[in-house]
Amino acid sequence: MSDSYVLAIDNGTTSTRAIVFDRMGNKCGTGQLETTQIFPHSGWVEHDPQEIWANTKKVIEFAVEDAGVKPEQIRAIGITNQRETTVIWDKETGLPLYNAIVWQDTRTQQLVDRLAANADGSFDFNKLKEKTGLPLASYFSATKIMWIFENVPHARKLAAHNKLAFGTIDSWLLWNLTGVHATDVTNASRTLLMNLHTLEWDAELLRFFDIPQEILPEIKSSSEIYGISQEVLPGVPVSGILGDQQAATFGQAAFSSGEAKNTYGTGNFLIFNTGHDIVHSRNGLLTTVAYKLGEQPPNYALEGSIAVTGSLIQWLRDNLGIISSASEIEELAASVEDNGGAYFVPAFSGLFAPHWRPDARGVIVGLTRYVNKAHIARAALEAVAFQTREVLDATNADTGLPLKEVRVDGGMIANNLLMQFQADILGVPVVRPVIAETTALGAAYAAGLAVGYWQSTDELRSLWQEQSRWEPRFSEEERSRRLRVWNKAVEKSLNWVDIDSPQN
Numbered sequence: 492m493s494d495s496y497v498l499a500i501d502n503g504t505t506s507t508r509a510i511v512f513d514r515m516g517n518k519c520g521t522g523q524l525e526t527t528q529i530f531p532h533s534g535w536v537e538h539d540p541q542e543i544w545a546n547t548k549k550v551i552e553f554a555v556e557d558a559g560v561k562p563e564q565i566r567a568i569g570i571t572n573q574r575e576t577t578v579i580w581d582k583e584t585g586l587p588l589y590n591a592i593v594w595q596d597t598r599t600q601q602l603v604d605r606l607a608a609n610a611d612g613s614f615d616f617n618k619l620k621e622k623t624g625l626p627l628a629s630y631f632s633a634t635k636i637m638w639i640f641e642n643v644p645h646a647r648k649l650a651a652h653n654k655l656a657f658g659t660i661d662s663w664l665l666w667n668l669t670g671v672h673a674t675d676v677t678n679a680s681r682t683l684l685m686n687l688h689t690l691e692w693d694a695e696l697l698r699f700f701d702i703p704q705e706i707l708p709e710i711k712s713s714s715e716i717y718g719i720s721q722e723v724l725p726g727v728p729v730s731g732i733l734g735d736q737q738a739a740t741f742g743q744a745a746f747s748s749g750e751a752k753n754t755y756g757t758g759n760f761l762i763f764n765t766g767h768d769i770v771h772s773r774n775g776l777l778t779t780v781a782y783k784l785g786e787q788p789p790n791y792a793l794e795g796s797i798a799v800t801g802s803l804i805q806w807l808r809d810n811l812g813i814i815s816s817a818s819e820i821e822e823l824a825a826s827v828e829d830n831g832g833a834y835f836v837p838a839f840s841g842l843f844a845p846h847w848r849p850d851a852r853g854v855i856v857g858l859t860r861y862v863n864k865a866h867i868a869r870a871a872l873e874a875v876a877f878q879t880r881e882v883l884d885a886t887n888a889d890t891g892l893p894l895k896e897v898r899v900d901g902g903m904i905a906n907n908l909l910m911q912f913q914a915d916i917l918g919v920p921v922v923r924p925v926i927a928e929t930t931a932l933g934a935a936y937a938a939g940l941a942v943g944y945w946q947s948t949d950e951l952r953s954l955w956q957e958q959s960r961w962e963p964r965f966s967e968e969e970r971s972r973r974l975r976v977w978n979k980a981v982e983k984s985l986n987w988v989d990i991d992s993p994q995n
């Protein structure tokens with residue numbers, strides 16, 4: 492029994508969790524509540540920020556109770572969050588101007604096209620990539636902020652009177668917990684507004700997107716005291732913030748250059764730590780900040796972001812009804828020997844890494860009378876693994892340092908069939924740590940380091956332990972054949988959205 496603990500808040504796309512950890516990184520108590528997914532139109536995905544805050548307060552209470560500890564035994568709070576998801580609120584009333592526009596939302600594609608057309612030819616797009624490490628895409632926060640300004644009456648006027656605050660979910664939670672308007676470098680690096688070199692908001696980018704600097708949070712490191720919690724766990728410092736994928740990297744102890752992890756949540760995100768170097772991808776990966784501890788120099792990373800993986804399983808459950816819970820997919824998929832010739836490319840938000848094709852849409856190909864729902868379930872799981880293979884190939888090509896094994900985490904790794912197929916299709920082992928809640932753990936680590944609960948990343952590294960390992964079983968020939976068919980399926984998903992497509 493420890494005498495003190497660290498609590499992490501993990502707001503993923505699907506749910507909000509709070510987890511209490513002890514000094515060994517053991518999970519001592521958990522609280523979790525699902526987030527309502529709001530789909531007002533095709534391509535739109537929203538969350539209610541007030542629901543997220545209300546759920547956060549509840550899950551903190553649940554977790555502390557579940558751990559059987561006293562609130563005063565919590566030494567620090569860490570926050571980790573779905574990244575890019577955009578909230579703008581009124582600083583006087585504390586009320587959001589509009590629902591949170593979620594990272595998967597593609598409503599701003601027309602805005603992106605308008606910016607890309609670069610009407611007056613004055614903007615150099617190479618500079619955007621060089622400064623931010625990101626392509627111009629609806630995924631990131633900048634065009635989501637623009638959309639709110641263009642569609643919510645009075646937003647500009649309120650901003651002009653310095654009454655508005657923008658934030659990703661970390662900032663929204665920090666504001667509600669402490670009254671401080673700040674974010675960390677990892678979250679800021681997903682907005683298209685932060686310069687990776689200076690780690691500051693970039694005036695030229697703010698002009699390009701027509702976003703007033705006054706609404707932006709202060710950019711801080713990932714591990715320092717940002718403020719003191721007021722309403723829940725009063726008096727406890729909030730001292731760690733990392734975007735969820737960077738938090739999982741930290742929780743997997745992938746602290747150094749050449750170390751990587753792959754997370755299977757709503758989407759999949761492979762992050763490869765490049766140390767203090769900013770590496771620009773030639774193969775469709777993003778460049779992002781991995782973490783920054785206090786005054787120390789930042790670590791950067793390459794990232795392969797896949798929009799739809801776990802959400803495909805939710806779609807089979809909620810939209811097609813072929814399963815009644817996510818975990819049922821494994822039994823259904825295992826009831827057949829293979830995919831029956833069916834391949835599923837879940838390009839619901841276009842294709843992210845490594846393709847970056849907003850014109851793609853989801854397809855299931857190879858259908859015959861033979862194919863049944865179990866084959867579709869299998870094809871859906873295989874799609875997760877094939878997409879991961881694509882980003883792993885891109886990472887290997889960019890770094891010239893092929894990964895010898897892949898450390899995994901996230902909700903989908905409970906699925907053994909998927910993990911085995913993943914190893915088969917990657918051709919390298921897939922490894923799961925004992926503590927699979929690496930996202931929350933990473934935020935707890937960052938918060939604990941800032942208050943001296945843990946002393947160093949070396950100490951944290953010693954806590955990582957392997958639990959399971961899946962070894963590849965396919966021959967090289969079998970792997971290559973399946974990858975060729977997958978590539979054909981991807982081709983079929985491209986060039987779908989065109990002038991005849993419904994406009995949102």
Ligand SMILES: Nc1ncnc2c1ncn2[C@@H]1O[C@H](COP(=O)(O)OP(=O)(O)O)[C@@H](O)[C@H]1O
Pocket residue numbers: 502503504505506755756757758800801802803804805817818819820821901902903905906
């Ligand atoms: N046994 C399972 N097999 C396949 N997918 C699963 C399984 N359990 C959960 N999932 C998927 O994992 C996702 C939840 O994982 P999680 O890491 O909590 O996501 P997030 O952090 O994005 O909220 C959901 O999209 C769900 O469909």
Ligand SMILES: O=P(O)(O)OC[C@H](O)CO
Pocket residue numbers: 503504505572573574575594734735736756757758759796
């Ligand atoms: O909700 P997750 O865990 O799939 O993560 C979402 C990502 O942060 C989006 O970039």
